[in-house]
Amino acid sequence: MSVTVRVPTTLRTLTGGESEVSVEGETVGAVLTALDGAHPGFKDKLFDDDGNLRRFVNVFVADDDVRFLDGLDTSVPDGETLSIIPAVAGG
Amino acid sequence: MTRPSSLRCRACGEVRATASVQYCEECFGPLDLVPGPPGATGDELRARIEAGPPSMWRYAPLLPVPAPPGAESVGWTPLRPAPALGGAVGVADLWLKDESANPAGSFKDRVVAAALGRALEDGRRVAACASTGNLAHAVAGGARRAGMGAVVLVPAALPGDDRAAIAAAGATVVPVEAGYDAVNRLAVEASMVGETERWAWVNVGLRPWYVEGSATVAHEIAEQLGWRVPDAVVAPMASGAFALALHRAFVDLAAVGLVPAGPPPALWVAQPAGCAPVAAAFAAGADDVAPVRPDTAAPSLAMGDPPDGPEVLAAARASTGGVVAVPEHEIAPAQRRLAELEGVAAEPAGGVVVGATARIAAAGRLPAGATVVACITGGAHDRWVPDPGAPDRAGQGPGRVTGTIPPTVSALSAEVAGGPTVAPEEPNR
Numbered sequence: 001m002s003v004t005v006r007v008p009t010t011l012r013t014l015t016g017g018e019s020e021v022s023v024e025g026e027t028v029g030a031v032l033t034a035l036d037g038a039h040p041g042f043k044d045k046l047f048d049d050d051g052n053l054r055r056f057v058n059v060f061v062a063d064d065d066v067r068f069l070d071g072l073d074t075s076v077p078d079g080e081t082l083s084i085i086p087a088v089a090g091g
Numbered sequence: 092m093t094r095p096s097s098l099r100c101r102a103c104g105e106v107r108a109t110a111s112v113q114y115c116e117e118c119f120g121p122l123d124l125v126p127g128p129p130g131a132t133g134d135e136l137r138a139r140i141e142a143g144p145p146s147m148w149r150y151a152p153l154l155p156v157p158a159p160p161g162a163e164s165v166g167w168t169p170l171r172p173a174p175a176l177g178g179a180v181g182v183a184d185l186w187l188k189d190e191s192a193n194p195a196g197s198f199k200d201r202v203v204a205a206a207l208g209r210a211l212e213d214g215r216r217v218a219a220c221a222s223t224g225n226l227a228h229a230v231a232g233g234a235r236r237a238g239m240g241a242v243v244l245v246p247a248a249l250p251g252d253d254r255a256a257i258a259a260a261g262a263t264v265v266p267v268e269a270g271y272d273a274v275n276r277l278a279v280e281a282s283m284v285g286e287t288e289r290w291a292w293v294n295v296g297l298r299p300w301y302v303e304g305s306a307t308v309a310h311e312i313a314e315q316l317g318w319r320v321p322d323a324v325v326a327p328m329a330s331g332a333f334a335l336a337l338h339r340a341f342v343d344l345a346a347v348g349l350v351p352a353g354p355p356p357a358l359w360v361a362q363p364a365g366c367a368p369v370a371a372a373f374a375a376g377a378d379d380v381a382p383v384r385p386d387t388a389a390p391s392l393a394m395g396d397p398p399d400g401p402e403v404l405a406a407a408r409a410s411t412g413g414v415v416a417v418p419e420h421e422i423a424p425a426q427r428r429l430a431e432l433e434g435v436a437a438e439p440a441g442g443v444v445v446g447a448t449a450r451i452a453a454a455g456r457l458p459a460g461a462t463v464v465a466c467i468t469g470g471a472h473d474r475w476v477p478d479p480g481a482p483d484r485a486g487q488g489p490g491r492v493t494g495t496i497p498p499t500v501s502a503l504s505a506e507v508a509g510g511p512t513v514a515p516e517e518p519n520r
């Protein structure tokens with residue numbers, strides 16, 4: 001179960017500059033835990049003290065915002081892409 | 092002289108002098124500009140403003156950005172008394188802030204001017220955004236007048252005429268095989284990497300400056316009322332940036348002594364019922380805003396997860412205003428009423444604002460005799476239809492529509508390799 005994670009600019013210091021990394025996991029929570037295991041520091045940046053995703057962190061599985069799915073319990077199919085991006089502004 | 096300011100993270104409070112990204116590097120929170128003291132206050136400041144140009148740039152002493160070239164036609168829009176509409180909806184002293192008078196027909200000309208002023212200061216030469224309407228036209232026109240290139244990302248489903256109209260305004264239009272949310276996401280990603288990182292993504296990387304352009308609507312309302320604030324303002328919201336900027340600017344006007352000390356106007360915020368997450372939170376007494384999937388006849392207000400939602404909610408409550416959902420079937424009739432009674436041809440957001448004003452009045456939420464300003468943020472879109480007989484814009488590369496791309500940054504860079512045509516060094520006006 002390998003998942004591609006797209007990493008935003010400011011967090012690439014944690015991945016040695018890589019914009020995409022591969023980790024294992026079947027849910028969003030598991031993928032992010034594995035990401036923090038492989039590249040320590042992600043959990044601090046992405047989660048608040050209560051263990052929830054920070055308000056301005058958006059996580060997408062393919063094209064879907066996980067807040068419209070099952071949040072951290074959202075399942076991530078093998079080979080899918082998970083994107084971490086700052087809250088979308090738009091206009 | 093621009094006003095000194097610093098950037099502060101809305102989530103964790105971290106302050107920094109400058110930032111290369113629009114969000115906090117610690118916690119991803121958005122950065123807000125915190126204005127410092129202006130060069131003057133009270134009567135002296137008022138005199139400087141009154142001696143200024145008839146545009147949003149008369150408020151330069153209050154703004155943290157310099158004007159870009161070609162922005163002297165932006166702002167200083169009419170504040171129209173609306174006795175007929177006021178009579179019809181039950182507001183004796185109703186005024187309309189008519190943003191359709193801006194060059195591309197909406198308040199977005201102001202936010203784009205502010206963003207481009209900052210962009211040029213920062214050496215950026217290409218303006219960019221994701222948009223299907225008001226913002227797209229403001230970026231195309233603002234960039235053309237400032238001598239910059241313009242790139243507008245649109246969902247591939249946008250009709251050909253709409254694409255052509257944006258291209259006719261001078262932009263390179265890039266259709267993206269994705270829905271509007273995903274196109275916006277591509278804009279965020281493109282603002283963070285490679286060649287496209289150097290573009291001026293007006294409402295992404297430049298968002299802290301962009302929002303300051305909206306503050307000038309509040310400045311004008313106060314000056315046009317004889318340097319006082321109204322009792323209530325009614326503003327539409329999508330992201331909430333406009334409504335929040337108005338509220339903050341009214342507070343600031345009293346702080347710098349341009350209007351008498353006192354509370355800011357009651358902030359009434361209007362959403363279409365088909366996309367009313369903040370109105371729902373207001374009605375429920377909640378502090379959090381639960382995102383929705385938009386389904387509304389007011390496309391410019393269709394943002395289901397508004398980034399400024401909680402702040403707008405707090406400002407509406409603190410100022411004893413509120414957030415109102417206008418039923419979808421009331422939007423078009425309200426738009427027609429506005430046109431028939433006051434001669435203002437608005438896009439659907441204007442219908443939402445008029446509908447909300449009527450509802451607030453009917454609910455008895457406005458004190459008798461209250462001065463109420465309804466913000467008509469955008470004009471009707473028929474003005475955008477490309478004019479086949481229009482003279483060529485001398486010296487400007489014409490806009491164009493590129494091939495349709497998948498929603499990836501690499502596809503975007505490949506499609507517009509080397510950047511769009513950038514007008515010669517000197518803007519031609």
Ligand SMILES: Cc1ncc(COP(=O)(O)O)c(C=O)c1O
Nearest residue numbers: 225329330331332333391468469
């Ligand atoms: C005409 C009009 N009114 C209001 C808005 C909402 O602005 P904001 O996103 O700042 O809330 C928009 C934004 O697209 C608009 O085009």
Ligand SMILES: [Zn+2]
Nearest residue numbers: 100103115118
């Ligand atoms: Zn922060």
